[in-house]
Amino acid sequence: MDRFSEKVAALMREVAAQEIMPRFRALARHEVEEKEKDDYVTIADRASELWLTPRLLNLLPGSHVLGEEAASADLSLLSLLESDMPVWTIDPVDGTKNFVDGLDTFGVMLSLIENGSVTRAWIYLPVTEELVVSARSEGAFLYAAGNMQRLGAGAAPADPAAQAASFYVRFMPEDWRTAITAHAGTVGQQxxxxxxxxxxxxxxxxxHDFVTYHRMLPWDHAPGSLILREAGGVVRDMATGEDYAPRTLQGPHLVARDEESWHCTAERIRALRNAQSS
Structure with missing residues (x-):
């Protein structure tokens, strides 16, 4: 990990220790709000983003920040993606509902976007203290329990019955939702x-082998997309065949461990979609 990535990683660990973990399983009722149905924000989300924002700006003079909570209050901030200036994305607590429910499946995600492309990414899981770091064309690395491991996603099993997947169809158009749900019935583990x-x-x-998404907000997907690509995986729109880019805000996207399995699974889903319209 180079010095720049180390500084960002140190910020993530510090914000988790100061603003997130002290509130884990200790939230008061008034510290949780529902922005819209099943979309929550907590004092930890807001405090974490406010803590990180000036520190990231100081780390890279001339950059801008696109944070989830700031953008929720002002959607015009998404226009930052249209310029070629360096833009940080912040997801201060990804998996907020899990955090509210006291589950350990939440994390902090950061990415750096330059000229419209993700060039660096970080994911930190505070409960397990796992950190994943990636820089474009330099690989993806997992730091956990004092060890460092270069990530290689490998190949997904060819038989759907042996595959493990997550199929998120909320926000999907009906035809894609129906096709993905039908395909999900053939997968061994969901x-x-x-x-x-x-x-x-x-x-x-x-x-894990596959994930489907439709809403592709940059703070949710920019970090993971680079990490997965550097590990040999694919994040691509099944309708257009185009790889994910931060300026793309909707799908249907299929996340896969490798190129061949992406094509096989996307083709199965597209065939089911075509069959229901014929």
Whole structure:
């Protein structure tokens, strides 16, 4: 890990220790709000983003910050993605509902976007103290329990009955939702962590095979997309065949451990979608 990535990682560990973990399983009722149905924000989300924002700006002069909570209050901030200036994305507590429920499946996610492309990414899981770091063309690395491991997602099993996947179909158009749900019935193991930090990390580690998403907000997907690609995986739109980019805000996207399994699974889903319209 280079010095720049080390500084960012240190900030993530510090914000987790100061603003997130002291509130884990200790939230008061007034410290949790529902922005919309099943979309929560807590005092930990807001405090974490406010803590990180000036420190990231100081770390890279001339950069800008696109944080989930700031953008929730002012959607015009998404226009930052249209410029070629360096932009940090912050997901201060990814998996907020899990955090509220006292589950350990939540994380902090950061990425650096330059000229519209993700060039660096970090995912930190505070409970397990796992850190995943990636820089474009330099690989993806897991730091855990004092050890460092280069991640290689490997190949997914060819037989769907042996595969493990998460199929998130909320926000999906009806035709894609129906096709994905039908395909999900053939997959051996399904899970729903409701946390992109956990989902992308699991696929990059090779212990999960596929994930589907439609809403592609950059703080949720920019970090994991780079990490997975550097681990040999794929994040691509099934409708257009285009790789994920931060300026793309909707899918249907399929996340896969490797190129071949992405094509096989996407083709199965597209065939089911075509069959229901014929």
């Amino acid at each position: 899970s729903s962590f409701l946390c992109s930090a956990v989902d992308y990390t699991n696929v990059a580690k090779g212990c």
